[in-house]
Amino acid sequence: MSFTAAIIGRPNVGKSTLFNRLVGQRLALVDDLPGVTRDRREGKARLGDIEFRVIDTAGLEDVTDQSLAGRMREQTERAIDDADVVLMVIDARAGVTPMDRHFADLLRRRSVPVLLVANKSEGKGGIAGAYESFELGLGDPIAISAEHGEGLSDLFDALVPYAGEPVDAAEGALADAPSAADGEAVEDDPAKPIQLAIVGRPNVGKSTLINRLLGEDRLLTGPEAGITRDSIAIEWAWRGRPIKLIDTAGLRRKSVIEHKLEKLSVADTLRAIRFAELVVLVVDATQMLEKQDLTIARMIEDEGRSIVLAVNKWDLIENKPAALEKLRDRLQISLPQLQGLTCIPVSGATGAGLDKLMKAGLDAHAVWNRRIPTPKLNRWLAEVQERHPPPLVDGRRLRLRYMTQANTRPPTFALFSSKPGELPDSYRRYLVNLMRETFDMPGTPIRVMLRKGANPYADKD
Template sequence: MSLPKKPEVVIIGRPNVGKSTLFNRLVGKKLALVDDQPGVTRDRRMGDAVIAGLHFTIVDTAGWEDENELSLPGRMRKQTEASLAGADAAIFVVDARAGLTPLDEEIARYLREQEVPVVVVANKAEGNAAEAGVMEAYALGLGEPLAVSAEHGVGVADLFGGLWPIIGAKAEEWEEAHDAERAEWREMDEEDRPSGPLKLAIVGRPNAGKSTLINRLLGEDRLLTGPEAGITRDSIAIDWEWTDPKSGETREIRLIDTAGMRKKKNVTEKLEKLSVADARRAVDFAEVVVLLLDATQGLEHQDLKIASLVLEEGRALMIAINKWDVAEDASKLFNGIRAALDDGLAQVRGLPLFAVSAKTGKGLDQMLAGAFELRDAWSKRVGTAALNRWFDDAMEANPPPAPGGKRIKLRYITQAGTRPPRFVIFGTRLDELPKSYERYLVNSIRAKLGFDAVPVRVTLKANKNPFAKD
């Protein structure tokens, strides 16, 4: 039986009234990019909000602008309008210091025609200068405005009184079901507990088609796309269910779209620097990362730098070549990229490589199935017996060197953790062990124990046993 849905509340308003600041305040983290420049937010961003025990999903949206619907601002407004479909409530934010504008009045007219209940927030209401703006907000015809300063946290608690009559019953129903599910989870044995949604981040250079790919997977225009490079600024997480066409099994995925990562020397604007930093944080929170390449551009040095960053963070990495439907000399391109990856990322040879098309859907199911397999390897723990057998075989096949005629002794190995898999090898004279032998051990672990394309960490630790003999 599926759980009741948490109530969903959408923040709406013209640019630069403080929507993202309010969003960050409600989720208790700086998830949305905030800047004095208007129009920073372009895609819908969701977060878990709570006010005085009232739990709900909060949705940050792009600033509403009166532009042609084919323009970038116009397409952003269409995304905002779409976010109201299925929402339980809307928070309409106006700037109390600036007072009402014709655009505020236009948005109010639109909201009065919708069926979604609206709570008006007069933001930036700190100080006497905002009092007139708060009073003006009554003229919107959407009820009593709440005087709030999202930046300073003033008046945010008053939102409880505005939202509770609208979403309180649904929030209580969700919380009761959620508590029951958590209790059931705690009673399970650790190995029987579900692993949760696959956290899958899509990264790559600008215009590789990341947002288009996610829209194709979701079957809707959930993310803003277009010919302009760098449309995506925030890292956007979307919870989604995918049905494996082979097994028929439905599996949960948290898709994370990220801003395009250009060469560092080309990243000059403050906002783009914030976007790239946000994309790097998204990699930290992911389990599996898809590096999306553009088939019309091939593999570039910047792609290898992004791949190295992902591997350094210990994430499981796979490569997808997008726009395969327009690729020229496809077989040669695929083999060339495979060879370049193996050469440029020698620390992890054989990364999963998929040819996909966000436009036609080609290869996407295979890519997702591969992502789940990769997460399984990334989370794998090797049994003690199997680990010791591998260790003995590796030592026998290629014994450690003996610098100065005195052998380096590797005594035993243990797996210290997973995600990524981490191993500790104990022995003596380890400071003299050549890096080439460490690479041999890592490559052997990867090849013999089922960690083919996963970053593996091996730490050498001196034997502390005072009775151990060299």
């Protein structure tokens, strides 16, 4: 990145809309309700032939105490400290407000350069507000419409002095390419960051856990439930392995979700799960494995992501061996499709267990990428049928002819049978569970696709 730009301003002036426009994706939640953004979000922005890091921030409030608004302001001030240039956004249609004047005064006292951006300037309604913003003393306003993409060439001209060498378009496109979707054959690249999503119910300590991993108060935390509203991605590394940590909003039951903003937050979390490679499901040790925890776990399994269970707030449990035994029993009964799921007791407050959690996560990710040789699979299949043959159908024994691994991420196998439609689900589950045990694949989703016909792989192995 050639430089860092922080987008600041009072609530509801279009900061997140501008952020989305600059990064070229709808990463930040946008709504008419003021104060949607709470944590600072970073992204790779591109404007013309310059590439830079951009930080979206919460709306500036004139609060300095330790309330939620005060803690949000602290996060914004840290973003200003990290920035090479600040984009102060005002609402041109609303004109200059007393709060705009207040924060313009604060910015003038800082050494960081400031560009004044008059958003919502499309049409005649924003002209008066754009001219009025000259009184803020931050230089000539840059009139734009983040929603419609107007005025970005003027913003580009203002940012050019802060940029280094221009970025090659093809190189930038390759760097921003998304990770492969489920079903594509992709090998694990140790140099590429692992997409690690932290998910769970509200107030189980997801953001606190990430702050402890990072060693800084990067994310907004507090006793209030539901502080995190949108998924925040943070570049990190653990023992030399690049990790992209993704903090997500808490998932509640559908029946209790009423507001549009929470629906948007849930959709953002589900998207994070869908594109993650590894998911850490955080549960509250004092409210062990509630129904919603199991629902989220099944959702992760349905998406085919590698998964580890983090039992947070373990420092509050008195009888730890009994609690762990109870947890394992519950998992065996309620999540048989994730047999052998790794459970790591942790404490976001003290940092206990976090190294074990990350090691278990990377081990689960390695299993998720594992490929089993076809000859080894078929020797195993022959032994299984000798020991426990498939059931009879119309008086004839089903034949399992051949098996091969069609894909990884998650491990996916093609099983060729004489009558695939007649094979009972119970026998398929038996094969999957035995495969986990034989090939050491605990807790990862495994897909077995039944096929009929000649063996198309006969000449390939």
